[in-house]
Amino acid sequence: MFYDVDLTSRLMLGTAQYPSPKVLLEAIEASGAEVITVSLRREGVAGGAFRDLLANSCCRLLPNTAGCHTVREAVTTARMAREVFGTSWIKLEVIGHADTLQPDPFGLVEAARELCAEGFDVFPYTTEDLIVGEKLLEAGCKVLMPWGAPIGSGQGLRNLAGLRTMRAHFSGVPLVVDAGIGAPSQAAQAMELGFDGVLLNTAVAKAVDPVGMARAFGRAIQAGREGFEAGLMPERDMASASTPVFGMAELA
Amino acid sequence: MRIDLNGQTVETQARTLADLLAEQGFEAPCVATALNGDFIARALRPATRLNEGVKVEVLSPMQGG
Numbered sequence: 001m002f003y004d005v006d007l008t009s010r011l012m013l014g015t016a017q018y019p020s021p022k023v024l025l026e027a028i029e030a031s032g033a034e035v036i037t038v039s040l041r042r043e044g045v046a047g048g049a050f051r052d053l054l055a056n057s058c059c060r061l062l063p064n065t066a067g068c069h070t071v072r073e074a075v076t077t078a079r080m081a082r083e084v085f086g087t088s089w090i091k092l093e094v095i096g097h098a099d100t101l102q103p104d105p106f107g108l109v110e111a112a113r114e115l116c117a118e119g120f121d122v123f124p125y126t127t128e129d130l131i132v133g134e135k136l137l138e139a140g141c142k143v144l145m146p147w148g149a150p151i152g153s154g155q156g157l158r159n160l161a162g163l164r165t166m167r168a169h170f171s172g173v174p175l176v177v178d179a180g181i182g183a184p185s186q187a188a189q190a191m192e193l194g195f196d197g198v199l200l201n202t203a204v205a206k207a208v209d210p211v212g213m214a215r216a217f218g219r220a221i222q223a224g225r226e227g228f229e230a231g232l233m234p235e236r237d238m239a240s241a242s243t244p245v246f247g248m249a250e251l252a
Numbered sequence: 253m254r255i256d257l258n259g260q261t262v263e264t265q266a267r268t269l270a271d272l273l274a275e276q277g278f279e280a281p282c283v284a285t286a287l288n289g290d291f292i293a294r295a296l297r298p299a300t301r302l303n304e305g306v307k308v309e310v311l312s313p314m315q316g317g
Contacts, residue, residue: 081284
């Protein structure tokens with residue numbers, strides 16, 4: 001599914017902003033996620049505890065380049081992450097705008113080209129732009145991660161038509177909706193559209209009950225996928241009675 | 253010699269990146285290093301010499317989304 005790795009769960013879970021490491025660990029377990037995202041920072045007081053937590057989780061790690069605004073920062077961060085985390089997977093973020101955290105597509109393609117050439121398995125955080133997607137595939141990416149909405153905004157799929165078009169255009173390419181998901185229903189909607197996975201963090205970490213929300217997302221994503229595989233009925237403008245008219249009594 | 257370590261000015265006796273990590277008490281196998289914005293692989297740390305005013309980043313696994 002992603003760089004020759006098959007996963008059972010289609011949820012990728014971020015590890016930031018949880019009330020405690022214990023809640024994080026329980027949330028990962030409740031969600032069923034097999035991939036968690038991590039980052040690199042100057043070590044704070046809780047650094048050792050987080051390393052222990054990673055060692056105890058059996059999840060595959062997807063390091064990110066969060067916060068990088070230039071190609072150079074992102075490429076250096078990716079190289080550092082590969083050594084520390086021992087994986088060639090990298091969630092590539094090159095941020096273009098401080099308020100929207102919108103990706104810089106030009107820097108993103110350039111960084112992706114460099115990293116793919118160095119043997120990284122790049123998961124680029126991108127927009128739903130088809131041409132940027134094409135350029136990322138040309139650069140060597142085998143997965144695309146379009147945003148649903150700005151990171152941490154919880155707005156869900158803000159450009160539904162654009163995401164639908166993207167799904168149709170890149171029919172054989174694994175696509176993961178990354179960022180902006182706020183509710184399980186929104187994650188289910190992405191899956192019903194035929195996306196291959198959903199990556200989220202804040203919606204679980206900032207829920208009143210993160211563990212309960214993690215479970216809800218796991219189930220919603222599974223339900224959405226099953227709905228997609230079962231084939232959704234076409235939408236209609238007008239009503240169409242589901243109970244047969246044939247055999248109706250004359251009571252008027 | 254004074255260098256910039258993770259954004260702080262630090263006075264160090266270390267001559268190489270490997271020595272700096274030991275001197276400053278980092279767990280060398282658990283961190284990644286960069287010098288003036290370039291990644292320095294673990295194996296290259298002993299041969300990487302420090303000069304006055306270099307910018308060193310020593311990063312660790314942290315929570316991320």
